Amino acid sequence: MAETVTVRPLPASQVESWDYEADVVVVGYGIAGACAAIEARRAGADVLVLERTGGWGGAAAMSGGFIYLGGGTALQRKLGFEDTPENMEKFLTAALGPGVDKDKIHDYCQGSVEHFDWLVAQGVPFKEEFWGEPGYEPPADQGLMYSGGENAAPFNAIADPAPRGHLAWTKDKKLGEKGGGYMLMEPLAETADELGVRHEYDVRLRRLIIDEDGRVVGVSATRYGKPVNVRAERGVVLATGSFAYRHEMVEQFAPKIHGRPAATVEEHDGIGIRVAQALGADLAHMDATEVALVADPQVVVRGILVNGRGQRFITEDTYPGRMGQAVLQDQDNQAYLIIDEEALEEAFTTRSSMSFLRIAPTWVAENVAELETEMGLPANTLQSTIDLYNHHATNGEDPYLNKKPQWVKPIGSPLGAYDLRGYTGGFTLGGLRTDLDSRVLHVDGEPIPGLYAAGRVTSGICTGGYASGCSLGDGSFYGRRAGVAAAKN
Ligand SMILES: Cc1cc2nc3c(=O)[nH]c(=O)nc-3n(C[C@H](O)[C@H](O)[C@H](O)COP(=O)(O)OP(=O)(O)OC[C@H]3O[C@@H](n4cnc5c(N)ncnc54)[C@H](O)[C@@H]3O)c2cc1C
Incomplete structure (x- = not known):
């Protein structure tokens, strides 16, 4: 279907005035955007987050809050579970495939212990209690459980089973109320505020702005229907979520899940993918989907x-x-x-x-x-x-x-x-192809200058399979990478 509003890049020469300016502009204030903003700020950049809705959160704040981590995190060790990055990598390579990005899986497993410590340092709480029963989530506020079939066939014969579903602690958790995802997002948003990350809400990305060399130098957006141009000195980080709610894209790339979006939000309309595609960005695993059986x-x-x-x-x-x-x-x-x-x-x-x-x-x-x-x-x-x-x-x-x-x-x-x-539903896992520094790759394999992405706008660690926590996991992990890389640009 033809676009009624173009996603093609806007030449900077056509921008008459800039409404906002920052070193790093992060688009989307969910899990990937929050982590990118924190790390970009810590790396010395002036950071502005643009968010389409009226506040931070995204799907992440509504989520169960599982974050897939392992390799011997402090929580795993405290609860008596042995794990190593190599053991985790064996499991993830088998369970998330076929076709996993082996470099990403390796990188993610190697950095997983540090990433857990980082989350704790930002104020994310984890209760030191294990839940060992089958389930999507623990019934109460337990902090660790098996969340990917690690202890079931065939994986229990491939890698030593270790629980890796880490859950942010929701005290007095009640179904349908603030859950683990909110408890994950709240301290991250507070940390960003304390660091001096700026944000503008009700601002919706429409197109990217490029200079005469093709470098991304800003974001063309709208607020209440009026144009807003935002200049990015060092880089733009796309963190706008998946395409699960853009029906044409789902029909085109992941038709089996068409008409059954779940565990996602309507703002996941694929915009980040489309504006980058319009610059020649490569895609990966667009047919991959997370699916829940109800x-x-x-x-x-x-x-x-x-x-x-x-x-x-x-x-x-x-x-x-x-x-x-x-x-x-x-x-x-x-x-x-x-x-x-x-x-x-x-x-x-x-x-x-x-x-x-x-x-x-x-x-x-x-x-x-x-x-x-x-x-x-x-x-x-x-x-x-x-x-x-x-x-x-x-x-x-x-x-x-x-x-x-x-x-x-x-x-x-x-x-x-x-x-x-x-009785199934879920969300899409495919998206922009990025490298380990979250740089968006052109179809020719080279990074697109000034453009970074993380979260479900990208193809992360999951391709064929899924484990609960991988989306918040790779979104936060590579969100951090995007922030650091964009700030250093
Ligand atoms: C009920 C539920 C349970 C879930 N449970 C889990 C779980 O336990 N573990 C797990 O790993 N995953 C879970 N998920 C999935 C997970 O929440 C998402 O996959 C994850 O949040 C994706 O991260 P993200 O940063 O890419 O997107 P988000 O966290 O959704 O953030 C994207 C942000 O971008 C904004 N945005 C979109 N378009 C624009 C635009 N044009 N301009 C500006 N801003 C824009 C959105 O409004 C949003 O705030 C769950 C989801 C739901 C809904």
């Missing part, structure tokens, strides 16, 4: 997940986001959860952040044959799946998909099934 992991782990043909396809004790990706990407968005009455009753007594999803199964039956008919599956499909599962489950084993013995029990009767077809 079901309570405490229920899922006690049942079996089957596809539209009644067959199992993923171990039910893994990271639920991995299940979501598998359902959407590989199973045509078709999934059912089968669970017997006894296991369901047990699940309903456990603590979970997803307990609001505890509703009655879609179908209930006295035996598997009856359930299979009610679900409309071909005869003997579900029955043979459950026969096979129960055959090994009697010995507490699951050689088919290697679910851990603690979760393996034969499926009895009566039993039921949840219809999870289409």
